[in-house]
Amino acid sequence: MEGCRMAFSPTEAPVYGGGNIVTAFADHSLLAADAEFYILFEGSTQRHISQAEQVNKLTLQAVIPEHDQSEVVQLSVCVFHKDEPQIIASSDFYFVYDSAFYLAQFLVDSVYNPDALEDLELIRSQKFDLSNEDLSTK
Numbered sequence: 001m002e003g004c005r006m007a008f009s010p011t012e013a014p015v016y017g018g019g020n021i022v023t024a025f026a027d028h029s030l031l032a033a034d035a036e037f038y039i040l041f042e043g044s045t046q047r048h049i050s051q052a053e054q055v056n057k058l059t060l061q062a063v064i065p066e067h068d069q070s071e072v073v074q075l076s077v078c079v080f081h082k083d084e085p086q087i088i089a090s091s092d093f094y095f096v097y098d099s100a101f102y103l104a105q106f107l108v109d110s111v112y113n114p115d116a117l118e119d120l121e122l123i124r125s126q127k128f129d130l131s132n133e134d135l136s137t138k
Contacts, residue, residue, distance in 0.1 A: 005089075006077065012094035014101055017066035021050075023077055023089075028057040030088050035081035041065060041093060043073040052077070067095040 005026035013019055021039065025031060037052040039062045048065035055061050060077065067073070075093035079086050110116030 006091065008075070008091065008093075011092075012096050013064045014098045015067050015070060015095050016101060017064045019064045021062055021064050021093075022055070023052070023060045023062075025058050025089070030079070031057055031060070032079070032081050035079050038062075038078045038080070040076040040078055040087075041067065041073050041095075042076070043067060043069070043071050043095070045069070070095055070097045 008023040039050045041048040050062040052060040052062040076087045076090040
């Protein structure tokens with residue numbers, strides 16, 4: 001049954017995860033009501049399994065896990081039905097670094113530098129730009 005028609009959204013997520021992924025299938029016979037569903041994210045150094053909730057006859061939803069690096073991983077939808085595990089669909093999924101990740105890295109790296117945030121114009125790169133952020137505490 002592997003290779004069935006599946007669409008999913010989003011197709012990429014930041015490495016810190018936390019969002020939801022929704023998978024939709026063209027054939028409702030794949031999603032038995034009494035089955036358990038899992039989404040497997042398999043990268044070069046880590047593998048994650050998220051339990052998926054069946055939203056309706058054609059759709060599953062799961063939480064996107066965090067991942068250790070930016071890379072393309074293999075996303076597989078697995079069904080466990082009548083004591084039989086089976087992969088019903090697979091595709092590529094992208095974990096990426098985003099501006100929130102780069103900003104968090106900057107803050108971690110500068111935590112012991114009391115002058116790190118003194119000149120916001122200097123705190124910018126192609127990956128993030130603090131000079132455009134509203135830092136007021138209203």
